[in-house]
Amino acid sequence: MDRGWARIDPDPAIHAWAKAAHAAALDVLATSPDPWRCGGTWFVGVDALPNAPDGSLNGTAFPWQAVPLPQQSLHKAQLSVIRPGYPQPSTEESSAAFAFRRDHDAAHLDGLLPIGPEKVRMVKEPHAWILGLPLNDTEAAPLTVWEGSHTIFRTALTEALAPHPPQTWGDIDITSAYQTARRQIFATCRRLTLPARPGEATLLHRLTLHGVAPWQDSDIAPPEGRMIAYLRPLLPDVETWLTAP
Template sequence: MGPDPALRAWAEAALPVARQEIAASPEPWRCGGTWFVGVDALPNAADGSVGACAFPWQALPVAPRSLHRAQLSVIRPGYPQPSEEESAAAFAFRQKRAAAHLDGLLPIGPDRRRMIREPHAWILGVPLTSVRAAPLVVWEGSHRIMAEALRQALRPHPPESWADIDITDAYQAARAEVFRTCARVELPVVPGEASLLHRLTVHGVASWSGTEREDRIIAYFRPMLASVAEWIAQP
């Protein structure tokens, strides 16, 4: 979406606040010091405003909602790098498949089985810096494949139990189908623009390329839904 002056104004207001929070955060950088996850790191208000700057709802094709503190996803030149917290296979997947995943699924228990614990309405990314390197990557049409696979996996169970159902196998099989059948698309965005994804879109982050040296910072919002049933509703 964009360019839109309201999106640009919000990004300009949020950037110095974001940089201050990133510098002060005790959260460790991942991927060899090239990725700051930054969950709930931006101290925006529930209406999305930062300081005196209102959130640019008028520039978005979604209705206003109460918003959580935004994630500040920061990528530095050289992303990704090997790290002790990531296996060789996981690092290779990050390089080859941009660590493609579906938001809302959490690894539960010692075996880290995937369960739908954070059903959200949509994924909105608002860039705060003009860096195009390491852009968001999406698999076009993947939301339809994921929605059908997860509905089939949950159908035998009562809806009130869906947040506790292990959907790991269904998720991984559907993601493999996405890789086989869906086009991979990179979405570089700059201040004044934004990316709005369907909540079931498979997505990731491309490896850094090019000569840009500034950090790539994007503020992400994922407002919660009331139930898993809403989350897997027909796209």
């Protein structure tokens, strides 16, 4: 993926899985005790969908034949649901964090977790790839990406981690390198919105900067809001995460 992302064309197998996942998602929203974030406009839904390790969900097979990925064991998919008005201020975010979410799509690199009281960034979840599968028909609050950002992150994080033994890379503070690279990406990479519909999918390189666009007044979605399932299987170590294609 030279651009850091790829659109996967509509396929009946993807659509069948999305239909099954949509039904399961409605059950999750009706029964989950997890709170909505961002002033009640975002259901984070980590590990919320009940898919099996082979990706199948309530008897519907995962569409491996329709995606350019090797079949592997999967975690339970994230169910990301956005409601009208996203994002809103909330007690779990500082005013600066809310402004970044509103003005820069909360742009981030998956797998970098805030660690300790200082919330320094470390690579604790080295994902292999990120696959988004829309579950209902809307263009509201689309996924956003910064095209080519994966190459900038690879260079910056390689330089930051190179002085350390690879087996320790998951315990190294990369906050400064990450933030500096992100500023460079904002200044030099094209921001794209990537709306998609059930039956399609969006594949991201694991090092691609991405986020979610704010809900616009003109956006229209079903009553449950905008739903996307995300899958991010893990790699064995941070070295593979950084050096593999």
